[in-house]
Amino acid sequence: MYKIAVFVSGRGSNLKAILNLVSQSKNAIQVGCVISDKIECPAFEIAKNNEIPTYSVSQIEQKGYQTYNEIYSIIEKLEIDLIVLAGFLKKIPDILIEKFENKIINIHPALLPSFGGKGMFGIKVHQAVFDKSVQVSGATVHFVDKIYDNGKIIAQESVDISNVKSPEEIAEKVLKIEHKLLPQIILKFSEGKVIEKNNRIYVL
Numbered sequence: 001m002y003k004i005a006v007f008v009s010g011r012g013s014n015l016k017a018i019l020n021l022v023s024q025s026k027n028a029i030q031v032g033c034v035i036s037d038k039i040e041c042p043a044f045e046i047a048k049n050n051e052i053p054t055y056s057v058s059q060i061e062q063k064g065y066q067t068y069n070e071i072y073s074i075i076e077k078l079e080i081d082l083i084v085l086a087g088f089l090k091k092i093p094d095i096l097i098e099k100f101e102n103k104i105i106n107i108h109p110a111l112l113p114s115f116g117g118k119g120m121f122g123i124k125v126h127q128a129v130f131d132k133s134v135q136v137s138g139a140t141v142h143f144v145d146k147i148y149d150n151g152k153i154i155a156q157e158s159v160d161i162s163n164v165k166s167p168e169e170i171a172e173k174v175l176k177i178e179h180k181l182l183p184q185i186i187l188k189f190s191e192g193k194v195i196e197k198n199n200r201i202y203v204l
């Protein structure tokens with residue numbers, strides 16, 4: 001069994017897409033836990049309805065624990081193979097990145113390395129893409145390193161946005177791609193088909 005931890009902050013539509021993959025995989029892939037920086041969020045409801053344990057970074061903070069030490073031991077205890085950031089808004093502390101090198105991936109709603117970095121999340125990304133009159137956008141799955149949206153790119157898919165009338169319209173088009181691309185790549189990880197060769201990432 002291949003176990004993942006999903007980090008979320010809000011709506012949880014990518015989590016839903018991952019859970020579809022889980023059921024298609026007949027539980028060969030499992031979501032071991034869902035972690036959020038919020039105490040409550042719609043994504044937590046989705047997790048609870050699927051009987052997946054949830055942990056809140058803020059709640060742990062309130063309890064006075066050393067937040068990410070706690071998160072680290074939860075992930076270790078659950079024997080998580082891959083950490084998936086699906087709309088998680090906080091920066092992952094260096095200590096966690098060092099401990100899970102090449103085991104943390106993120107989905108970004110634009111074609112990196114453009115339109116990424118600190119503060120580039122949610123509708124802000126699509127607004128910036130719209131304002132530049134960019135003709136093609138898309139989604140990027142990449143490794144997480146110590147710098148925002150900077151890790152090596154694993155997969156990208158693009159969409160024509162030459163006729164859109166608003167950033168919201170771009171968001172809608174890109175979200176559809178995210179829901180396809182992220183589960184696809186998680187499946188490839190579970191099959192050992194994401195490899196690094198000659199300093200590049202290949203999905204077999």
Ligand code: GRF
Pocket residue numbers: 008009010011012013014015043086087088107108109121122175178
């Ligand atoms: C997605 O667009 C993701 O790429 C971005 O935040 C959004 C999260 O959406 N980083 P959801 O919570 O998965 O619905």
